[in-house]
Amino acid sequence: MTTGDLFADQQPVDDARIVLGPASFVLRGFALADAPALLAAVEAIAQRAPFRHMVTPGGFEMSVALTNSGSLGWTSDRRGYRYAAQDPLSNQPWPPLPDVFLRLARDAAAEAGFPGFTPDACLINRYVPGTRLSLHQDRDEQDYSAPIVSVSLGMPAIFLFGGHKRADKTQRVPLFHGDVVVWGGPDRLRYHGVAPLKEHPHPLLGAQRINLTFRKAG
Ligand code: MD3
Ligand code: FE
Numbered sequence: 001m002t003t004g005d006l007f008a009d010q011q012p013v014d015d016a017r018i019v020l021g022p023a024s025f026v027l028r029g030f031a032l033a034d035a036p037a038l039l040a041a042v043e044a045i046a047q048r049a050p051f052r053h054m055v056t057p058g059g060f061e062m063s064v065a066l067t068n069s070g071s072l073g074w075t076s077d078r079r080g081y082r083y084a085a086q087d088p089l090s091n092q093p094w095p096p097l098p099d100v101f102l103r104l105a106r107d108a109a110a111e112a113g114f115p116g117f118t119p120d121a122c123l124i125n126r127y128v129p130g131t132r133l134s135l136h137q138d139r140d141e142q143d144y145s146a147p148i149v150s151v152s153l154g155m156p157a158i159f160l161f162g163g164h165k166r167a168d169k170t171q172r173v174p175l176f177h178g179d180v181v182v183w184g185g186p187d188r189l190r191y192h193g194v195a196p197l198k199e200h201p202h203p204l205l206g207a208q209r210i211n212l213t214f215r216k217a218g
Contacts, residue, residue: 016028017111017112020171020173020181020183020187021161021183021186021187021190022185022186022187023112023147023183023184023187024161024181024182024183024184024187025112025181025182026173026175026179026180026181027108027111027179027180028176028178029176029178029179030104030108030178031104031108031151031152031153031178031179031180032177034100034104035177036204037100038101038151038212039204039210041069041098041100041101042124042153042210044095044098045067045069045095045098045124046067048090048092049067049068049073049087049089049090049094049095050067050089051065051067052065052066052067052089053065053066054066054075054076054077055077055078056076056081057076057078057079057080063131063133064125064126064132064133064194065125065126066123066124066125066126067087067124068087068094068121068122068123068124069094069097069098069101069121069122069124070096070097070119070120070121070122071093071094071096071121071218072084072085072120072121072217072218073087073094073121074121074123074140074217075088081140082140083140083141083217097119097120101119101214102118102119104149104151104180105117105119105122105149105214106118108149108151108180108182109147109149109182109184111182112147112182112184113184114146117146117147117149117214117216119146119149119214119215120215120216120217121141121215121217121218122214122215123213124210124211124212125210125211125213126208126210127155127157127197127208127209127210128197128208128209129197129198129199129207130196130197131194132193132194132195133194134193135162135166135192135193136191137189137191137192138188138189139189141215141217142217142218143216144189145184145188146184146215146216147182147183147184147188148182148183148188148213148214148215149180149181149182149213149214150180150181150182150183150211150213150214151179151212151213151214152176152177152178152179152181152209152210152211153177153178153205153209153210153211153212154177154204154205154208154210155177155199155201155208155209156175156177156200156209157174157175157194157197157209158173158175158194158195159172159173159174159175159181159192159193159195160173160192160195161173161190161192162190162191162192162193164189164191165191168191170191170193172195177202177204177205
């Protein structure tokens with residue numbers, strides 16, 4: 001028996017990266033040092049573009065609250081999902097991407113093999129205990145060759161990483177404060193979601209989880 005068999009049910013580790021798929025990596029703690037600056041920037045963004053519960057085209061209110069930063073922001077209503085340059089609550093542009101966001105997204109993407117990543121959108125999701133995100137694909141962006149970079153802050157969550165079909169088996173990946181995940185190439189359109197959050201209060205954020213996802217939407 002090889003050590004590969006012994007650890008067959010573990011994720012393979014390559015330095016501090018956990019390999020989720022052919023082009024998907026967890027960078028454990030990559031954003032830890034920047035977390036206070038990232039959270040201060042989120043607060044400033046939320047003063048101009050408050051967190052809100054979007055309504056899906058099917059008429060359901062999402063349990064996750066969200067806002068956006070960048071030249072494009074993701075929105076949803078009865079008419080569908082789309083990226084828009086203006087916040088529909090204010091009819092003003094979304095707050096621009098702060099330097100600390102841009103630098104972290106670019107550095108994390110480069111670390112995972114995607115040099116030159118320049119996002120134009122950051123979706124900011126806010127979870128409280130019991131909140132979940134059901135399995136979905138992210139397909140509202142123009143260019144699937146760009147990766148998505150995600151930053152987890154606050155309470156831990158179980159990320160569900162599926163395959164290319166909704167019914168494919170999902171891997172359960174715990175994500176902690178400061179973790180960064182990069183998804184690209186052949187993994188870009190895989191189904192994914194977040195299991196209902198358990199209450200594990202975090203020193204900086206209390207009973208909340210904030211997730212930033214950086215995208216090239218336009
Ligand atoms: C894998 N957010 O906002 S981020 C989303 O933790 C979203 O808030 C989750 O899914 C969260 O759409 C997960 C990670 C993520 C984002 C996009 C992906 C993983 C992805 C696209 C393809 C594959
Ligand atoms: Fe998603």
